[in-house]
Amino acid sequence: MIKLRNVFHSYRDGTRMVSVLRGVDLTIRQGEWVAITGANGSGKSTLIRTCNGLLIPSEGTVNVAGLDLSDPQNREQVKQKVQIVFQNPDAQTVGTTPVEDVAFGLENRGIHREEMQVRIDNVLRKVRLEDKLFADVATLSGGQKQRLAIASCVALEPDCLIFDEATSMLDLVGRKEVYAIARSLWKAGTTVIWVTQRLQELLDADRILVLESGQITYDGNARTLFYDSDIPVRCNWEVPPVIKIGLWLRRQGVPLHTLPLLEEEVPDLVCKFVSQA
Template sequence: MIRAHNISLSGREGQHRRTVLQGINIHIEPGEWVALTGANGCGKTSLIRSFNGLNTPSGGSLSVAGLDLRLPENRMAVKQHVQLVFQNPEAQTVGSTPFEDIAFGLENRGLERERMIARIHEILQQVGLSHKAEAEASTLSGGERQRLAVGCCLALEAKMIIFDEATSMLDPEGRSDILELAQGLWQAGTTILWVTQRMEELAASPRIAVLGKGQLLYDGSPRSLFYTSELPENLGWLPSPAVRVGKLLQKQGWPLHLLPLTGQDLEELL
């Protein structure tokens, strides 16, 4: 799905240019779930905007869904395959109702009306908003707006969805709903890039990529990151309760594959 080789990106700061990304190498296969993390200003947003054709790398090579993004014509075409769900739920709504919001993308694709209406209802049901089809968008909760944003991505038949800290402005129930929805899409074959700074969301991911000052500092399993790497401590991360217990077990000689990562792991262990 993504082949990034030694990509770099420069940005303008006043009259000077600064390096935003440097020497990024990352491959993401179709159907993978990868969590991307790093401190504010580390380059996460610049990187994912490159994957969606919104940023043009100044060096290296980048192909997404088989499209070489060094070619201008592919930077628009890639949006048919890769969609973004942003941090702010209110910034993504264009229609006055969920029905109209999803219809917007389908109308732009020239879908015939009967087929379009059937598709809208199918998508609303998939994201759990059938009962809110004609509700005013302004009355939706943050979690419902994020589900609607996911529905708009599904309307465009995205092969990959990038969630850019999509749960950061939601309450615990809303975060759980969006994470569960994303996991269901992943299990159905959609490639997911999950951008987050929440330790519990990282720990539940099969693969984690860590950015720092525009460079890829880590790309691998969560157990190796939390239990064999000094990176979390160096970055000042506060470990989750499950990992804190796991650290104690690790000192007692427990093998790596048994150490807990999530609250569910810890519950099963106890």
């Protein structure tokens, strides 16, 4: 549903241009969960902003659901189809209560009153804020504010939701809640682009993109990324504990059919090692 072809982007820095995206080709299909990672400044936010027309790249084409974003007439429609949840929980709310916040986006799109009521109730239940409908937004935790930001996006019934390091300012509980809601929206059919620098949040993605200096240097699954590519070493990643265990077992010569990614896979492998020793 999202197609980028030969996308380049540069920002002006005083008198010089700084090249941030350098020849990105990318196709994201309807219903995919795609994780994007890369160091600070590698161009992740710039890349995802091109996907909903918030930013029109200096060169190349972006096409969403058949709509070419170089045509200004298509941009409003694409902004509805592809919604972004940003990093800062305090910078995304406009209403003083959750109900008002979700209503704001719906009013802007001219949704009828009765329909609005239904959607507001539904989305606030989906993000489990049904007991905070009329709470003062300022009293919500960071995680609750991010869930509200998700609800306001979901109310507009997008085909794709992009999370741009949406858990990076949250505590562990908030992170888990936001991640779980993103997973459940994906399971219900929404395309999700999950941008993160937390390697742990890559492990259950079937497709991971690594961005280095504005170029996609990896597009594939997690096992190949962590066990067979040179990226973790080259990018100096502190790999998750499960991967460290897998690498260690492999070094010990344990014949592993599959290398572990998830914690629940580890006990069986260790048993195999123990029974062999």
